[in-house]
Amino acid sequence: MTTTLFLVSVVIVTALFFDFTNGFHDSANAMATSVATGALRPRTAVLIAAVLNVVGAFLSTEVAKTISGGIVNDAFVTPTMIFAGLVAAILWNLTTWLFGLPSSSSHALFGGLIGAVLVGAGVSGVNFSVVVSKILLPAVMAPAVAVLAAGLATFFLYRWLGTADEEPAAGWFRRGQTVSGSMIALAHGTSDGQKTMGVITLVLITGGYQAAGTGPQTWVIACAGLAIGAGTYSGGWRIMRTMGKGLVDLHSPQGFAAETTSAAAILASAHMGFGLSTTQVCSGSVIGSGAGRKLSQVRWGTARKMLYGWLLTLPAAAFFGAVAAAVALTGTFGVVMVLVALVVGTTTIVAISRRTAVNRHNVNDSRDVTVRISRSFPKGAVPGGTHGAGEDSTQRERVSPDHIGPIVITHSPIPPTSTNSTSSNSPS
């Protein structure tokens, strides 16, 4: 196997893995409110979303001509940098998923690419003005527009129909939610599915396996569609819990208002030339549907943590991307090292998530996504500290401290409460 073929294969596999994380990260966008209000059973919801994502991926013929829409200078970008960016985006997606934070997969990918290009090609490789106009400004505007629109829609809804929460009205709104949620899933498939196709096609062209200027091959379309569909079907239940339960206690009319607003915002932004992040639109709509009814109904603490997550996404992914690029650009061995770090990081995060698993059975049982870092380790110790890959040690630092998410971090198993209690509120 030649070095080029090896690198191309690695990038394709990584791109498909990123597509998978993209799917389970954004599953919540389309279906969290439907699951939370009981409009759809969890498994039905993710099945519909997955099928529509795949259909959407096949429908969309127009594949992105550039990887990043001008954020990085594509002329400088090599497959190795794309690989580093993808690894960073995957690790950030998994980290935010662990904490149950809805964050933009596109921002993670752009961040990873920016970091990789900064290391690989220098400052001139990144168009910072495009970063502001295409990422930062939309990131501020998307939630603002969504909160306003969903807030007003919800306000008028309850104004005109005071009994909206009661049957039979609530049933109508649940039926409406099924339609609006499906629209979001289909729109998501047409936009996000083709991102991965674009990346794979560009890498194939760069590697000389495909003629320049040709569209994606059928197997690329099929693989990318199936990867995002499989990711969507796996559900991303941690994020779904935060969006459906953590921000607002949604009733079906609010869910309908939120999803309709999201669908309207996504379609408007796609067809009027000002792209807004799907994730931020959908989270904003949920907040708006709570605020439009009663401001105090929104759990602003959770919203604030989500905001921190959004602010961190770009710099954190850029940091991972820079580290990954620095290692990967040293040669084939470096690429293998980054690949190992990706596998180790993924395994670690999945292992931590298993301790407080959120799945389709318990997604609606609680509002919080709990992360328990250590199980049987002494205070302050971090588990799994044996593997030496540099990427992974930064990964663990990301996970361990502070309060980035809608989370309750328990550093050690919950201590027995009954015996030898010295707490002040004990009787006697």
Add this chain to the structure above:
Amino acid sequence: MTINWGALALVACATVVAAIAIVGLFSLGVAALTAGSDRAGRGEATAPSRSRLNLLTGTGFACLGTAGLFALYGLYLIIPQFH
């Protein structure tokens, strides 16, 4: 740096107007449909007459149908083969 403020304002306005229009239509439709059947079901004295009930039901489905047309328009926008 070029920021397309016009497009941004257009997207914001379109989102707000579309959200209120569709959600409003749908909730008025549901209001019409449930107002009639609710009272009739409970056998209240204020139960609407048969012709009024028909009118309410007709209005209700007309509203839901219009909201449905918006959904079809959304599908038209999503599927690139249509344009």
